[in-house]
Amino acid sequence: MNSGCASDPIPPVAQKNSHVDTVLNHERSDEYFWLRDRENPDVIAYLEAENAYTAEVMKHTEKLQEKIYEEIVGRIKETDLSVPVKRDDYYYYSRTEKGKEYSIYCRKKGSLESEEQITLDLNQLADGKDFLSLGAYMISPDHKLLAYAVDYQGNEHYNIYVKNLETGELLDDVIEDASSSLQWANDNKTIFYTVFDDAWRPYKLYRHKLGTMQKDDALVYHEEDDGFWMDIAKTKNHKYLMMQFGNKTTSEIRILNADNPTGQFRIVHPRQQDMKYWVKSRGDSLYILTNDN
Numbered sequence: 211m212n213s214g215c216a217s218d219p220i221p222p223v224a225q226k227n228s229h230v231d232t233v234l235n236h237e238r239s240d241e242y243f244w245l246r247d248r249e250n251p252d253v254i255a256y257l258e259a260e261n262a263y264t265a266e267v268m269k270h271t272e273k274l275q276e277k278i279y280e281e282i283v284g285r286i287k288e289t290d291l292s293v294p295v296k297r298d299d300y301y302y303y304s305r306t307e308k309g310k311e312y313s314i315y316c317r318k319k320g321s322l323e324s325e326e327q328i329t330l331d332l333n334q335l336a337d338g339k340d341f342l343s344l345g346a347y348m349i350s351p352d353h354k355l356l357a358y359a360v361d362y363q364g365n366e367h368y369n370i371y372v373k374n375l376e377t378g379e380l381l382d383d384v385i386e387d388a389s390s391s392l393q394w395a396n397d398n399k400t401i402f403y404t405v406f407d408d409a410w411r412p413y414k415l416y417r418h419k420l421g422t423m424q425k426d427d428a429l430v431y432h433e434e435d436d437g438f439w440m441d442i443a444k445t446k447n448h449k450y451l452m453m454q455f456g457n458k459t460t461s462e463i464r465i466l467n468a469d470n471p472t473g474q475f476r477i478v479h480p481r482q483q484d485m486k487y488w489v490k491s492r493g494d495s496l497y498i499l500t501n502d503n
């Protein structure tokens with residue numbers, strides 16, 4: 211244990227700024243709200259000071275840290291393969307290779323003995339970058355396109371890209387500052403995605419048509435109750451898109467025929483306090499699971 215002395219580094223102290231949030235008619239004081247702004251030079255300076263302080267007080271454990279790291283890495287199977295998932299005529303899976311930090315996403319057509327096609331190599335995307343996180347990997351219904359969401363900053367704000375799997379080229383479409391929640395409509399040219407508010411809450415759903423600019427995307431829904439988050443999902447039979455809302459105790463789902471992306475979402479059951487439910491598909495039927503008696 212490191213004993214204290216006059217030369218011990220002094221920990222940085224974050225300043226307190228007055229800020230009040232009102233949530234569900236309740237006022238809440240948050241004097242550290244300003245730390246949410248990761249572009250603020252004062253926030254960056256404070257985080258750098260915290261990192262420097264941590265490095266200094268932990269300096270005497272560097273050899274132990276290295277030993278623990280090597281032991282953990284030694285237990286990891288660096289070359290590995292996920293369980294293939296069959297969708298239509300393709301088998302999709304990911305694999306890792308020794309010495310590479312990120313996963314490689316692949317598929318095979320027809321059988322597992324077929325030639326492998328790499329759909330997305332995260333190691334290539336990460337080349338020259340300080341950080342990379344894959345938030346979404348969505349194959350279009352016709353298996354010709356891949357929409358994926360990547361965060362290069364570490365702030366969970368993603369850019370969405372679309373890759374032509376037949377040519378390997380990226381489309382011109384780029385959706386910036388989105389969440390990791392996205393889905394394809396069944397027309398293979400419409401993407402639904404959500405974005406965050408200032409509190410990192412997914413609160414708006416947009417519809418993007420391939421070949422158009424993000425500024426022209428249609429706002430489908432705005433969740434104005436800041437006590438609820440939202441995301442976009444799809445039923446297992448791929449027939450319905452689901453706009454899902456929830457908090458710790460309550461949920462609501464709206465559905466849309468995935469063949470009709472410009473249609474109106476319909477409420478399955480209006481949100482009811484302390485009632486949670488889920489919509490599942492089996493064949494052509496939909497089932498509702500709920501905690502409501």
